[in-house]
Amino acid sequence: VVHNITDSTNNQLMQRVTEGVIDTLGYTLVAEAQTAGRGRRGRNWYSPFGASLYFSMYWRLEQGIQSAMGLSLVIALAVVRLLKRQYQLDAKVKWPNDVYVDGKKLAGILVELAGQAHAGCNVIIGIGLNIRLPKQAAEKIDQQYIDLNTVTVQHIDRNSLVAQLQQQLVAILTDFSHSGFDNYVEEFNTHNQYQQRVVKLSGNEEVEGMCLGVDNQGALLIKTDMGIKNYYGGELSLRLG
Ligand code: ATP
Ligand code: BTN
The missing domain is CATH 2.30.30.100 (SH3 type barrels.)
Incomplete structure (x- = not known):
C-alpha cells in the first residue's frame, strides 16, 4: 500500500495491525514522505518527499520476543544482500540496526513490537533507505550519511526497489523463522562495520x-x-x- 504523505509508516501499520485489520505476513506500507519519521529512542528520521524509501512491513515472530535480536540483524543482512545484488555495493552493518556504505549511514532499521499474536508476537519492520537526499539534509542529520544516488551510477527505480526489498525480506525472514540465527553469524561478521x-x-x-x-x-x-x-x-x- 502506498501513501503519499503520512506521519510514519511504522505508526500507520502498527495501528492497522493492532486493530486486527492486517494479519498477512509481508504486508507492506510505503510512503513518499513522512512528517514524523522515527529512529530508535524517539530520534527523528529525516523524511523529505520522494528522497528515500520509507518502508514498513508486517511480520510475526513465532518463537517469541527472545528472537528479536537476531531478527533485527537478518533484516539488515537482507538490505545488504539486496544492495550487493542490485548495485554491486559492499554494504556493512553497524550493530544492531544501521546499514553503512563507505563508512556512512545509508539505511536505518526500526523494529517495533505490535502486541501478542496467538502464537509469538507481531512485529513492524521499518526501514528508511536514502535514495536521493536534498542538500539541506546536511543541516538536518547530525551524523555522516549517504544516499544510493551518490554510490551508484545505475538507474534507481524506487518501485522495483520496494518490490525487491519486500521479496528479499520475506525470503530471509521465512528462513530465519524456521532455522534461527545460527546460519547468519558468519555472514553478519563478514559484513560487520x-x-x-x-x-x-x-x-x-x-x-x-x-x-x-x-x-x-x-x-x-x-x-x-x-x-x-x-x-x-x-x-x-x-x-x-
Ligand atoms: P544508534 O542506534 O547506534 O544509537 P544512531 O545514532 O544512528 O545509532 P538511530 O536512532 O539508529 O541512531 O538513528 C537515528 C539517527 O539517524 C538520527 O539521530 C540522525 O543522526 C540519523 N538520521 C536521521 N535521518 C537520517 C537519514 N535520512 N539518513 C541517514 N541518517 C539519518
Ligand atoms: C534508525 O536508524 O534508528 C531507524 C530509522 C528507521 C526509519 C524508518 S522510515 C520508515 C519507518 N517509519 C518510521 O517512522 N521509521 C522507519
Whole structure:
C-alpha cells in the first residue's frame, strides 16, 4: 500500500495491525514522505518527499520476543544482500540496526513490537533507505550519511526497489523463522562495520574493547581485559573506541 504523505509508516501499520485489520505476513506500507519519521529512542528520521524509501512491513515472530535480536540483524543482512545484488555495493552493518556504505549511514532499521499474536508476537519492520537526499539534509542529520544516488551510477527505480526489498525480506525472514540465527553469524561478521575494531558500547553501562562480531543469538561480543562478554540490546549504541 502506498501513501503519499503520512506521519510514519511504522505508526500507520502498527495501528492497522493492532486493530486486527492486517494479519498477512509481508504486508507492506510505503510512503513518499513522512512528517514524523522515527529512529530508535524517539530520534527523528529525516523524511523529505520522494528522497528515500520509507518502508514498513508486517511480520510475526513465532518463537517469541527472545528472537528479536537476531531478527533485527537478518533484516539488515537482507538490505545488504539486496544492495550487493542490485548495485554491486559492499554494504556493512553497524550493530544492531544501521546499514553503512563507505563508512556512512545509508539505511536505518526500526523494529517495533505490535502486541501478542496467538502464537509469538507481531512485529513492524521499518526501514528508511536514502535514495536521493536534498542538500539541506546536511543541516538536518547530525551524523555522516549517504544516499544510493551518490554510490551508484545505475538507474534507481524506487518501485522495483520496494518490490525487491519486500521479496528479499520475506525470503530471509521465512528462513530465519524456521532455522534461527545460527546460519547468519558468519555472514553478519563478514559484513560487520566494526569487526576486529576497538569500539565503545554505551547504554546502562559503558564498555570499551575489541569487537569480535556476534554470537548465535545476535548478541554483540566484546573482548576486554576482563574476557569476552556478550551484549544484548535494543537500548545500546555502538561507536568506534
Ligand atoms: P544508534 O542506534 O547506534 O544509537 P544512531 O545514532 O544512528 O545509532 P538511530 O536512532 O539508529 O541512531 O538513528 C537515528 C539517527 O539517524 C538520527 O539521530 C540522525 O543522526 C540519523 N538520521 C536521521 N535521518 C537520517 C537519514 N535520512 N539518513 C541517514 N541518517 C539519518
Ligand atoms: C534508525 O536508524 O534508528 C531507524 C530509522 C528507521 C526509519 C524508518 S522510515 C520508515 C519507518 N517509519 C518510521 O517512522 N521509521 C522507519
